[in-house]
Amino acid sequence: MAEPDDTRLLAARHHEELGDAFFDVVEPARFPQHILRWRNDAWADRVGLGALSDEDWIAHFGRFEPLPGSLERPLALRYHGHQFRNYNPDLGDGRGFLFAQLRDPVDGRLLDLATKGSGETPWSRGADGRLTLKGGVREVLATGLLEARGVDTSKSFSLIETGENLYRGDEPSPTRSSVLVRLSHSHIRIGTFQRLAYLGDQANLRRLVDHCIRHYMPDAWAEDESARTLAFFERACANVARMGGQWTAAGFVHGVINTDNVTITGESFDYGPYRFLPVYDPKFVAAYFDPVGLYAFGRQPNALRWNLTRLAECLLPLTSPGRLEGVVKGFDLLFAEALTKATLDRLALDPLALEPGDPGADLDFASAIYGFMAASGVPFERFFFDWRGGPASERRAADSPVADLYAGAEFAPVRAGLLARTPTPSANPSHPYFQGEPCTLLIDEIEALWAPIAEADDWSAWHAKLREIAVAGEAMGTAIAGYRRPSR
């Protein structure tokens, strides 16, 4: 068995403690090939796996030999979910499993290493249990740019091409296969609760609430079950609101906000048909299979509130219905505050805080920004790039290719708000990144990165983009470390 020679790996096995009603032990697929395409060295270093050789990396993340001290066998997790508002009781990890758990040595958070495309499970529903290479390539890009834009997202930890031919309706087929490993702060989905509520399994519902509090929000603990269930729900709402605010400020359209795709920690994950916005547009829809725009950019907060309402319903046997409803009613304000914070973070500006504890001026400022973006059609990322650090970038913004948009009367309140605030230390206006162009990932760019891989197995443009994303993350103070080549 290949072993990491870095002793910092803090392996854990907490999911198993929930009991075998929560998962099925499964076998990984045996792939005909293992070609390492991406290893996330920055995060691997952080969690104590950075010293693995490529060979050992493939043994763990392509053949799924257990990591020492972690799970002995992979666990396909059980869950249900509303998909586009239709309840589906046949879900569960159909092409993935929980491979390992570990503690982040820096902040102590419990992290999961989980897979996508690792083979069939009892929940595959007749499908192949695989992930296309293009799907994996897109997910690595999305997670990288979201991290750079300050979104709490799962990290793409490993991508290995696996040498099979797959058939898909939405890709020219046959198409290449891959297995992805992601690092995430829990995979406990709203759908994990829904399954227990559907089965009427109150004992396990209680166990799950207590497990979530213990491992993901220990400050919510209270002796009284009703009080701690409510505190758990409040934390989950705040986490999900934070994620929604970060998505909006990042110009990100997730595309499939089903209850099996939202976790109680509010860490963004599952990157299928996602898009980044070219310009601010509430009607923008990412998924071709969302004809009515249920998950359009401007409807993301509603979708998240709807998800949380489903979570509240699951908790009805454990706490007061009226108080759960009160928390749901507070979601819109939580979201507005989260969006304001995420917007200020993206601009690296301190809040104005005219009155202590009164976020009013900052909320108004965020509204003015998005109002301006909608009315002017300024390219989404351009605005944040031009104005990062507010007054610290005023001169640079005057030289922007869209400077004329900043000269109109509609921009005046935004300019005043920008100039009234103090840049934070992470504004970093002299970083070389801000002398170049904003880092974007629009759909045409993604297709152009994929084309040379598909046509000539040429990965250079994809790696160049990942390097560019890493530089953007460094400039914006969001990256934990720089890019390193994927194989050595």
Ligand SMILES: Nc1ncnc2c1ncn2[C@@H]1O[C@H](COP(=O)(O)OP(=O)(O)OP(=O)(O)O)[C@@H](O)[C@H]1O
């Ligand atoms: N090719 C496939 N084979 C088996 N199951 C699949 C396949 N594609 C999707 N599924 C299952 O269908 C459901 C919805 O798919 P979705 O794409 O939202 O999830 P996923 O990306 O596979 O997993 P996750 O939500 O962990 O990111 C999941 O239960 C997933 O496991």
